[in-house]
Amino acid sequence: MAKTLDKVDVVLVGVGWTGGIIAAECAKAGLKVIGLERGNTRNTADYVMVHDEYRYAIRYELMQDLSRETVTFRNTRKMRALPMRQMGSFLLGEGLGGSGTHWNGMTYRFLPYDFQIKSMTDKKYGKNKLSADYLLQDWGITYDELEPYFTKFDKTIGLSGEDKNPFWGKRSEDFPTPPMKRTPILKKFEDATTSLGYHPYMLPSANLSQPYENPDGESIGACQYCGFCERFGCEYGAKSSPEVTVVPTAMKTGNFEVTVHANVVEIMKSGNKVTGVRYIDTQSGAEYIQPAEMVILTSYVLNNAKLLMVSKIGEQYNPDTGRGTLGKNYGYQIEPGTTGFFEEPMNVFMGAGGLGMTIDDFNGDSFDHSDVDFIHGASITLSQTGVRPIQTNPVPPDVPVWGAEFKKQSILNYPRTLSVYGQGASMPHRENFLSLDPDYRDAYGVPLLQMTYNFTEQDRNLHKFITDRTAEIMKEMGAKTVVPGNPISDYDIVPYQSTHNTGGTIMGSDPDTSVVNNYLQHWDAENLFVVGAGNFPHNGGYNPTATVGALAYRAAEGIIKYSKNGGSLV
Ligand SMILES: Cc1cc2nc3c(=O)[nH]c(=O)nc-3n(C[C@H](O)[C@H](O)[C@H](O)COP(=O)(O)OP(=O)(O)OC[C@H]3O[C@@H](n4cnc5c(N)ncnc54)[C@H](O)[C@@H]3O)c2cc1C
Numbered sequence: 359m360a361k362t363l364d365k366v367d368v369v370l371v372g373v374g375w376t377g378g379i380i381a382a383e384c385a386k387a388g389l390k391v392i393g394l395e396r397g398n399t400r401n402t403a404d405y406v407m408v409h410d411e412y413r414y415a416i417r418y419e420l421m422q423d424l425s426r427e428t429v430t431f432r433n434t435r436k437m438r439a440l441p442m443r444q445m446g447s448f449l450l451g452e453g454l455g456g457s458g459t460h461w462n463g464m465t466y467r468f469l470p471y472d473f474q475i476k477s478m479t480d481k482k483y484g485k486n487k488l489s490a491d492y493l494l495q496d497w498g499i500t501y502d503e504l505e506p507y508f509t510k511f512d513k514t515i516g517l518s519g520e521d522k523n524p525f526w527g528k529r530s531e532d533f534p535t536p537p538m539k540r541t542p543i544l545k546k547f548e549d550a551t552t553s554l555g556y557h558p559y560m561l562p563s564a565n566l567s568q569p570y571e572n573p574d575g576e577s578i579g580a581c582q583y584c585g586f587c588e589r590f591g592c593e594y595g596a597k598s599s600p601e602v603t604v605v606p607t608a609m610k611t612g613n614f615e616v617t618v619h620a621n622v623v624e625i626m627k628s629g630n631k632v633t634g635v636r637y638i639d640t641q642s643g644a645e646y647i648q649p650a651e652m653v654i655l656t657s658y659v660l661n662n663a664k665l666l667m668v669s670k671i672g673e674q675y676n677p678d679t680g681r682g683t684l685g686k687n688y689g690y691q692i693e694p695g696t697t698g699f700f701e702e703p704m705n706v707f708m709g710a711g712g713l714g715m716t717i718d719d720f721n722g723d724s725f726d727h728s729d730v731d732f733i734h735g736a737s738i739t740l741s742q743t744g745v746r747p748i749q750t751n752p753v754p755p756d757v758p759v760w761g762a763e764f765k766k767q768s769i770l771n772y773p774r775t776l777s778v779y780g781q782g783a784s785m786p787h788r789e790n791f792l793s794l795d796p797d798y799r800d801a802y803g804v805p806l807l808q809m810t811y812n813f814t815e816q817d818r819n820l821h822k823f824i825t826d827r828t829a830e831i832m833k834e835m836g837a838k839t840v841v842p843g844n845p846i847s848d849y850d851i852v853p854y855q856s857t858h859n860t861g862g863t864i865m866g867s868d869p870d871t872s873v874v875n876n877y878l879q880h881w882d883a884e885n886l887f888v889v890g891a892g893n894f895p896h897n898g899g900y901n902p903t904a905t906v907g908a909l910a911y912r913a914a915e916g917i918i919k920y921s922k923n924g925g926s927l928v
């Protein structure tokens with residue numbers, strides 16, 4: 359039988375960026391907070407001298423154990439969904455810090471257009487620009503309303519960058535630290551895009567250009583451009599992560615505790631309020647009930663949706679009728695790009711997760727879409743993240759993929775290959791959604807989450823358009839051989855693409871079309887908050903975490919308000 363623990367003010371399910379931010383803000387405000395994290399604890403000392411590509415980048419040491427819990431996947435409702443048994447298209451985080459430990463640190467704010475996409479698209483292009491199968495909706499909050507929370511996140515992480523992009527929203531304050539180094543590789547991109555008439559800027563990076571102390575007194579180091587960043591923890595404490603920023607801030611208050619190896623399997627509910635959560639100690643198998651005044655789901659897009667579904671909170675989306683909001687608008691992104699092979703060798707082994715240059719000339723509504731068959735667009739970037747030696751064997755298309763010639767060409771081309779890629783926005787579609795799998799269960803007996811997802815016509819059209827732009831840039835950069843990526847067909851969950859899953863617990867201003875309000879408070883249970891990229895009604899043309907961080911600060915403000923007065927916050 360489950361043991362019932364002492365009641366707390368706030369229980370958090372998962373302690374990554376969203377859990378850490380809410381822990382810090384609530385604990386500073388005097389609330390007693392407990393974070394339940396299914397993975398282990400960890401900190402900077404764990405990463406000293408372990409640039410081990412096999413262990414971290416190929417064996418995924420910091421990520422979710424899929425033998426205990428995974429998702430099932432199918433492209434369409436007609437197919438039988440099967441479990442994802444190896445990490446592939448996306449990499450799920452686990453442990454204190456979540457994916458915030460092994461993320462790259464590319465930290466873009468979504469565009470003003472993103473938050474009002476439906477009304478702005480309808481106004482400029484008419485209501486029929488996309489068919490009714492695309493479930494576009496505004497977010498229930500504008501960029502200007504979210505701007506102070508973006509600024510808060512920037513300051514917490516010490517974001518490095520330059521305010522040079524004419525297409526993004528107005529920033530109320532400059533970047534806390536200057537941009538990263540403009541390396542010779544980035545200069546090639548800057549020169550080429552400038553000569554094509556575009557507007558390059560240094561990618562905003564959470565790998566910091568210089569040492570920084572944040573407003574809570576946490577110190578973040580200066581990046582060494584070691585190149586073992588994405589999928590790794592930072593041994594220099596130079597990559598802003600929850601464990602070097604918000605988690606210690608929360609701990610210092612004396613109001614925050616973390617219980618690790620605690621896998622939450624159910625949200626407890628009574629009437630129209632939640633009362634706490636039930637969790638299983640993954641090491642002993644013992645079961646606990648943690649009562650709380652407020653429950654906050656900060657367990658990433660997929661687990662947030664799954665916990666609501668297994669706890670029967672909210673109405674499951676039904677693609678036949680369009681009714682229900684839970685699981686609706688699951689989204690992903692496309693990654694069109696071009697590889698270029700150069701004559702001259704470059705220092706590709708150096709880099710950082712967030713080192714790069716970007717243009718937004720084809721992102722959001724930066725250009726006129728009247729004559730194209732898609733909306734929105736993609737950021738286009740050259741990132742210098744450090745090319746890892748085991749996984750990277752670039753060869754031009756006419757070279758065999760094995761044997762002596764392959765080895766020779768692979769060694770020759772390793773320092774001579776660059777790629778320019780887009781992160782393409784993805785519009786929600788009636789047939790793309792999350793639900794519970796009817797057959798498969800996890801190691802704790804809980805049904806697995808089922809993902810039904812495929813690329814849409816809009817994705818394919820945008821992919822082609824952006825691929826052509828990346829090829830033009832690569833040519834202008836002087837590559838000897840320019841190899842544009844292939845067109846996309848069906849979404850494949852096997853090759854890595856990005857951990858930019860969105861939707862399923864979307865935000866909005868109407869309970870009929872969203873799961874949470876713009877404080878991320880659940881419409882059906884006022885003391886339940888659901889936080890993460892699952893709140894995005896569509897996916898934009900950037901990495902998500904700056905927007906996730908801003909939303910987490912907004913939610914924290916709502917939770918503190920709610921703790922005083924109760925009731926709906928909107
Ligand atoms: C390799 C990689 C690179 C990335 N690079 C970038 C980038 O450059 N820029 C960017 O913007 N984004 C990037 N991302 C995405 C970014 O890391 C995420 O958007 C962000 O970390 C999400 O934070 P979160 O708090 O929502 O979830 P997470 O970080 O996933 O944290 C959720 C936590 O909840 C825990 N949890 C889950 N279920 C349960 C449960 N049932 N009980 C208890 N605990 C639970 C998990 O163990 C985890 O620790 C990257 C992701 C990956 C994997």
Ligand code: SF4
Pocket residue numbers: 565566580581582583584585586587588590591592593594595596597709710711
């Ligand atoms: S590239 Fe910089 S931030 Fe990333 S792990 Fe290396 S030193 Fe740390």
